[in-house]
Amino acid sequence: MSRWIYRLAPLCLSAFSTLAVAALPRLPADPGIDGLMQRYDGQVPGASVLVLKDGQPVFRRSYGLAVLEDGTPATPASNYRLASVSKQFTAAAILLLAEDGKLSIDDPLKKWLPGLPAVADTMTLRQLLSHTSGLLDYEDLMDPADTRQVHDSDVLALLQKENRTYFTPGSDYRYSNSGYALLALVVGKASGSDFASFLRQRIFLPLGMRNTWAHQDGVDDIPNRAYGYSQIDGRWQRTDQSTTSAVLGDGGIYSSLDDLAKWDAALYDERLLKASSLQLAFSPATKTSEPDVPHYGFGWRINGDALWHSGESIGFRNVIVRYPAQKLTVIVLSNRNEPEPYPLALAIARRWQETTQ
Template identity: 85%
Template sequence: MYRWKSRFAPLCLLAFASAAGAAAPMPPDPGIDGLMQRYDGQVPGAAVLVLKDGQPVFRRGYGLAVVEDGTPVTPATNFRLASVSKQFTAAAILLLAEDGRLSIDDPLKKWLPGLPAVADAMTLRHLLSHTSGLLDYEDLMDQHGDPADTRQVHDIDVLHLLEQENRTYFAPGSDYRYSNSGYALLALVVGKASGSDFASFLRQRIFLPLGMHATFAHQDGVDEVPERAYGYSEIDGRWQRTDQSTTSAVLGDGGIYSSLDDLARWDAALYDERLLRRASLRLAFSPATATPEPDVPHYGFGWRINGDMLWHSGESIGFRNVIVRYPKRKLTVIVLSNRNDPEPYPLALAIAKRWLDAKR
């Protein structure tokens, strides 16, 4: 059986109470409102949350979650997180390691034995840190698929594509290359090691214990995302709905929907042991590998690391998101948007700077 932690109940109630307190109206902030001006009005919008010392100091929605009927964005609006989802996939693996169900140094083929010989040396650690060398499944879809086929692929389809390819970009552990394929496979490992499916494991072991009741690894026909934002792209000067692509049903690399209010609960859990032990959090937040990317000197497990800053962006058709955390300053900025442009990372940094520049 899973090791349910007795400390969940009181701490989760605390987290829920804290987030419920966030529902109080926030005064306007001309500085942040100015930065977010292009998201305001009758256009696809965004939601912004600033947490300082565990409390919301700014929390506001801009623009529209559903353009067609004028539904506004609020702090409870649920956006597709895209690659911000990877931190939850990594947390699921770490929870199973704490349970003794797996080790992060397990060979990948212990769990997915149908992979070809080229995967013999790959471990779960390589997948978590993007050092596996796995081929990008999106490219394989173009090679093996029918361009006219608009059906969505799922995590298991990613596995089947990779089972046909006895080649990698590099030897496992020898280099870094950001890999959606690796996180899709990790979702399958979570399912096999837990005896559940990935979406149910996240819901039962992470979302519900933390009070993230409106957060789902979304599956059409299985769950309904409440207060859902739909994604849009600007095409020929008009906003057109581009909410789903053929890869939108792959869960492990980017299939979670969540809101500012639920992500506040998640952020709170990253400061203590209500979900993961301190040793597991250190693994997630410590540099596992160097990267060639200037804004990402290192990558941990589901987190980009730049000095004292932990962050991750998420981009998919019609959505652009980012979470930026400064744990030593107890400062977090989250920007979620349901549009293809602009990238919100510079906005989040500009918002964070206002508190970082303040006197300690």
């Protein structure tokens, strides 16, 4: 049986499941979760919460507003900027290209980006995926007086001028937005497409994530868009974009609860990636220096039986927490600068964990 046919069957099942989810009546309220989410409710920047258990939504609700200026409410279809939750999609793109034979995760980085200085001679794609490259943070190299947005190609240009790293590549861990911006460029070169188009054609559309985009201003329009806000001097003010918001590989994807439910489903079988590729993404690639996060995989933080990632950028705070052995996932997306939703997601997850113990 061809691999195309092999993947078609679960994809058809996914389409059926998607229609079933879309047709579900509104799930009952949960006073416990509503209490946890109280600060997001009302005429304030909001949040959307999804709990998936055994592949089914058991809680799916939004709070507050997606757009303050016109009072647009947040809904499960609201599209939030995922920030660093995007990294799992960048990693998946690299793994897809490795399956296609277009690259190897152990390729030297300079095979694809030869303009980098000599300090990058020993860097590999694997090191970028696992944050062990030692690349400098591009944010620290930007001219603070320049208010123009930078793109992934600008990150490369900044790094090409710096023949230094934080440490010898492969010898340590340091979380790196620079690495994932460069991985987006590698995806473009290896695929013969651009990063945003590759994600759209190879990941989002095949999974039915039709409202998910690696957003490029002036190229696409985000439907049901939630705008980001920060509380400044006691008032909510729109802070939707910064000078780094156009970098795609490290954080430029917009998505919703409903689309992320389809992504979560694809991580349990081979409809998108082979089991061996998923194992690479979900296995500890390196120890980390982050509190309470012992290991990092490829685009995923690993803490015991939990796979998770947060995403923080100006005006947005998000998290996805998966417990694959329990088939339990909690997603919290918010369009405000605080608080961090990871503790909320853990508290929500415990409600289902306690009922199954």
